Amino acid sequence: MEKWAQLILDFLDEIVQKPTVLIGNSVGSLACVIAASESSRSLVRGLVLLNCAGGMNNKAVVDDWRIKLLLPLLLLVDFLLRQRGIASAIFERVRKRDNLRNILLSVYGNKESVDEELVEIIMEPTNDAGALDAFVSIVTGPPGPNPVQLMPRISLPVLLLWGDQDPFTPLDGPVGKYFSSLPSELTNVSLFVLEGVGHCPHDDRPDLVHEKLLPWLAQLPAS
Template identity: 80%
Template sequence: MGTAVTSSPLGSLGPPSPALTSQSRKPRDLTTSFSFAPRGPARTRRSGGRPRLVAVRCGGDSATLAPEAASPRGGGGAVLEASEIKGRCRKWQWQGQYSINYFVSDSDPSASPAGSKPPLLLVHGFGASIPHWRRNISTLAQNYTVYAIDLLGFGASDKPAGFRYTMETWAQLILDFLEDVIKRPTVLVGNSVGSLACVIAASESRKNLVRGLVLLNCAGGMNNKAIVDDWRIKLLLPLLWFIDFLLKQRGIASAIFERVKEKDNLRNILLSVYGNKESVDDELVQIIKEPADDDGALDAFISTVTGPPGPNPVQLMPSISLPVLVLWGNQDPFTPIDGPVGKYFSTLPSKLSNVSLVLLEGVGHCPHDDRPDLVHDKLLPWLDSLSAS
């Protein structure tokens, strides 16, 4: 197994240490993370399980506790197999040189009810891909045209050698996709770094391309260097910079990346970020590992971890007047609710009337995949109210 390097922006380069797993310590605010998607059995399954947790809805100046009840809508529909998602994906040439992989549901956008409602674009987090949304697409596609995209450098999209990845690049990719492919005002649904890319895109959109935002455990930056006002990160900054230095040495970076990709290490990282440990199975590990074996994946890894963190959501959110739904798993070790980014989003409903926040108890960094039933219970009514307005 080897020695864990728990100060990495990935949370661990080996087995998780007590710093991540101990209940006696608060989690660190680690904003660049693998956002993972389990692959289920080879048969169609129902998403989610029996709701047994508590959701905290924060609005105005108060927060109230309410038990999560079972909901036919929240329980979700059939889970799409990863192989089916891959088989239905299409390609789009971005800027005339990069092949971008995307998925669109079979809903006819000209037919009711999907035609009368805004389409949705699902944007994964770091290390994930379109199949990360396999537990959500079928449920959402019952009433909406659903798109999902592999960001440049991830999934089945191009991974150009030596490319310098930035948050602004991914945001521009999203805006161009909205304009060239979807061609309608769209609700952006993002997780982790994908959430931040959606926030940046919404803040820069000048063509009414974005209808609303759904942020699932939004990252504070492309990597940990964005979180400078957390004493935990300040203590770790020298080590983070040293890791950056090591990763800029190609041979060392390759060795570290190969270590990260080992199945046992991936499994331990996954176990540290999911509240629902049952989701961490062999198929989940494989779906994360597969794109990481592609040519160019190492460059994406190095560039993301060592590059500039990009715009901070604290600076961007006040300029966004669109309806925003924030869903936050309270067991997230990467962007914990008690960290700077989590605390900031917790205060937004009392400051901005367009923002709603739901804190999901017992849920980790990827709420939509960790507990899709809880996410659907909150997301679907919000989307209905958005469509009716």
């Protein structure tokens, strides 16, 4: 996670070269939070977080009864994925088109958004060299910095957009509850819950995202 955040900062510093609003979804949101918390050169002027993840994987979420219930299974999966042959077999099963489609259908509120183009976009990187290693690293590796420690450091304007049908970071889970509480604690944070929307609001219901995002961007102080 820290490496991704540094890549964001390097891109802003070397290419964009002006204060920028960062917009991220899921672990992309977390990478933006890390980048904003570490930026000491006014590279970031605002954050838009769409269903922000609590970490790279479920190891970051330690106080959710659902994770506690699944913990033995998660530990077993970690062990199995460290066996190259087993990891390869699991990866090949996960990356099958029908499996990916079913996973996407479970995380999108608007099922019509899950079309063949989306499935192909998700499938394509699984053909890259190193895809298996990346898969294993994401699932078994460290979760990265916790946003609970990072958000209080950030004084920039922050817009939170959260799909209420998200099975990965549900509003009633610890991550969702934490971010939902922020507007009452931090004056720089605004939250809008998007009804009938899943884990990827920008693709699930872009119209609802734009409805909240564009006015928020328009009222930001000039950089």
